[in-house]
Amino acid sequence: MVDEANIESHGFGYDEDKTPGNKPEFAKMHHDRIYRMVEWDKNHPSVIIWSMGNEAGDGINFVQNYHWIKNRDSSRPVQYERAERGENFKEVHTDIITWMYASLDAIDKNYMGSYPERPFIWCEYAHAMGNSTGNFIDLWNYIYEHEQHQGGFIWDWVDQGLVKTDSTGTEYWAYGGDFAPEIYHNDGNFVLNGLVNADRTPHPALFEVKDVYQNVAFELQDTINFEFKVINRFFFTNLKEYDVSYEILKNGASIKIGKLEEFDVEAQNSAIFRLENLDISLDNNEYFVNFYVQTKTEENLIPKGHIIARQQFQLGTNQKNHLPETTQKLDKLKVKNTSDKITVSNKFLNVEFNRSNGTLSSYVFKGIELIKQGPKINFWRAPTDNDFGNQLQKRGKIWKEASENQKVISVEVLNKSKESVDVELIYNISAVNSTYKILYTVYSDGSILVANHFEYGGEEDIAEMPRFGNNLILPVEYDNVEWYGRGPHENYWDRKESAFVRIYEAKVKDLYFSYARPQENGNRTGNRWIKLTNENGDGLKFQGMPLISFSAHHNYISDFDPGEEKQQRHTIDIKPRELISLNIDFKQTGVGGIIVGEHAPMRNIVLNRRVMSIVT
Numbered sequence: 001m002v003d004e005a006n007i008e009s010h011g012f013g014y015d016e017d018k019t020p021g022n023k024p025e026f027a028k029m030h031h032d033r034i035y036r037m038v039e040w041d042k043n044h045p046s047v048i049i050w051s052m053g054n055e056a057g058d059g060i061n062f063v064q065n066y067h068w069i070k071n072r073d074s075s076r077p078v079q080y081e082r083a084e085r086g087e088n089f090k091e092v093h094t095d096i097i098t099w100m101y102a103s104l105d106a107i108d109k110n111y112m113g114s115y116p117e118r119p120f121i122w123c124e125y126a127h128a129m130g131n132s133t134g135n136f137i138d139l140w141n142y143i144y145e146h147e148q149h150q151g152g153f154i155w156d157w158v159d160q161g162l163v164k165t166d167s168t169g170t171e172y173w174a175y176g177g178d179f180a181p182e183i184y185h186n187d188g189n190f191v192l193n194g195l196v197n198a199d200r201t202p203h204p205a206l207f208e209v210k211d212v213y214q215n216v217a218f219e220l221q222d223t224i225n226f227e228f229k230v231i232n233r234f235f236f237t238n239l240k241e242y243d244v245s246y247e248i249l250k251n252g253a254s255i256k257i258g259k260l261e262e263f264d265v266e267a268q269n270s271a272i273f274r275l276e277n278l279d280i281s282l283d284n285n286e287y288f289v290n291f292y293v294q295t296k297t298e299e300n301l302i303p304k305g306h307i308i309a310r311q312q313f314q315l316g317t318n319q320k321n322h323l324p325e326t327t328q329k330l331d332k333l334k335v336k337n338t339s340d341k342i343t344v345s346n347k348f349l350n351v352e353f354n355r356s357n358g359t360l361s362s363y364v365f366k367g368i369e370l371i372k373q374g375p376k377i378n379f380w381r382a383p384t385d386n387d388f389g390n391q392l393q394k395r396g397k398i399w400k401e402a403s404e405n406q407k408v409i410s411v412e413v414l415n416k417s418k419e420s421v422d423v424e425l426i427y428n429i430s431a432v433n434s435t436y437k438i439l440y441t442v443y444s445d446g447s448i449l450v451a452n453h454f455e456y457g458g459e460e461d462i463a464e465m466p467r468f469g470n471n472l473i474l475p476v477e478y479d480n481v482e483w484y485g486r487g488p489h490e491n492y493w494d495r496k497e498s499a500f501v502r503i504y505e506a507k508v509k510d511l512y513f514s515y516a517r518p519q520e521n522g523n524r525t526g527n528r529w530i531k532l533t534n535e536n537g538d539g540l541k542f543q544g545m546p547l548i549s550f551s552a553h554h555n556y557i558s559d560f561d562p563g564e565e566k567q568q569r570h571t572i573d574i575k576p577r578e579l580i581s582l583n584i585d586f587k588q589t590g591v592g593g594i595i596v597g598e599h600a601p602m603r604n605i606v607l608n609r610r611v612m613s614i615v616t
Contacts, residue, residue, distance in 0.1 A: 411425050
């Protein structure tokens with residue numbers, strides 16, 4: 001535990017001529033707070049580091065108090081984040097370098113080699129506000145590679161919200177601005193920074209933090225012989241204190257569970273082991289192995305069998321990049337081409353393309369209408385808190401306009417045969433001076449191959465593309481979701497280490513994560529296929545070629561989007577609709593969190609293909 005003095009005065013600024021930390025008239029005030037902290041908690045063994053404050057500038061008051069603490073208590077290190085930042089205070093007055101939100105590049109350039117006698121610990125990093133905490137594994141891969149870097153403090157643990165009720169008695173989390181007239185200053189939802197909700201139930205990001213922080217790791221050494229390395233990252237505990245088991249998945253389903261012999265591996269050491277007698281064929285199927293490290297006995301608050309570490313490895317792949325095998329021999333296809341629509345049909349199937357608005361307007365199989373609104377190109381997501389932090393809702397609003405305003409240029413039949421028909425739709429997206437094509441190949445068994453081609457022709461200096469994919473609207477009764485991909489909790493391409501690949505099931509409503517301030521949520525990455533069906537088992541299956549992301553809600557994207565300015569919105573503002581809004585994406589921009597609003601960008605030309613078929 002780091003015990004920090006109640007000193008934070010960054011409202012004055014950090015300049016040496018402005019900060020109270022460098023003004024003699026504030027010397028007694030600084031010392032009083034630091035003195036009381038040390039004297040109050042000096043006998044608590046859990047306190048291992050003293051901190052002189054947070055974001056309070058630097059100056060003579062901190063230099064003097066550093067020496068006072070060292071004279072009073074020589075047993076503990078002292079840290080202060082603003083030390084080493086000033087021009088005139090080069091005298092050492094922090095034992096740890098703690099620059100908040102310092103990027104890995106900045107640490108390489110300004111820390112490594114410059115402070116060989118002092119470790120680096122971020123006093124604040126991985127900003128966890130809302131849908132965040134992306135790129136976390138990247139940070140810790142760096143930490144494990146550099147012994148001088150010893151970790152950091154996530155900002156922060158819990159959403160600071162309070163329960164309120166609306167006029168109907170429905171409870172919701174209230175936050176800054178909900179408790180006083182608008183004339184009084186507040187920081188809005190900036191106190192909702194937690195890895196857990198106000199009631200301590202976890203955000204999806206907490207699973208990622210647990211996964212990356214775990215003290216036991218595995219590495220795949222040899223795919224042919226199924227050889228692995230187990231790494232004990234504990235500093236004091238032998239791995240023989242834990243049970244280690246494995247699970248083999250074949251095409252997303254569990255086929256074998258086994259327990260490994262006890263690992264007698266001392267702290268900070270490793271061992272090589274092999275999995276024997278797996279009897280798997282890598283040529284025709286996709287296999288994963290999951291490792292689980294569990295407690296042998298109950299101890300303190302931790303029950304027996306609690307998983308303290310887990311890891312997944314892909315052993316073999318069968319990610320087919322072609323159509324699934326046809327199981328039904330249906331009638332040959334017919335094409336009817338009129339001035340207002342193109343119809344592709346046979347005895348069981350009727351697919352219509354609307355010429356005026358350029359949509360797949362109807363998809364009927366055996367008399368059942370499968371869609372309410374066909375796929376539409378989509379580049380936009382409801383802004384996350386980090387998006388607002390880096391002004392993406394303003395910088396990138398051109399992508400929102402591009403999603404909402406598309407002009408159809410042509411809807412034409414390119415090729416036709418008894419077994420398949422190609423229909424190409426071409427759009428002009430003037431907002432980004434680009435052309436978008438979607439090619440539907442309709443097969444006689446009712447399946448449709450969907451290929452998206454986006455040719456970007458706009459300016460190079462443009463905000464990152466929030467997402468690239470299709471949005472379509474399905475009937476509300478297709479509420480049963482099954483997917484073969486990452487889960488079960490929401491995950492993004494920069495926050496997915498904790499989301500293992502396997503087959504999962506859920507209701508659409510359970511895919512939604514209700515952040516206290518509504519925003520983008522519920523994404524799942526790395527999907528081989530997704531099914532949405534009704535209670536009779538009828539519905540649609542989407543297959544990636546090879547992988548796709550998806551999200552499904554009983555709400556439009558716009559329901560989660562407050563616009564260019566944050567609004568005082570809450571979970572009760574999201575009212576479920578009688579529909580399913582389904583996003584099938586190539587990718588979505590990461591959620592960031594290394595520095596507020598940092599993302600892995602997407603732009604330029606991309607190609608997205610998938611199969612849409614009927615489930616009966």
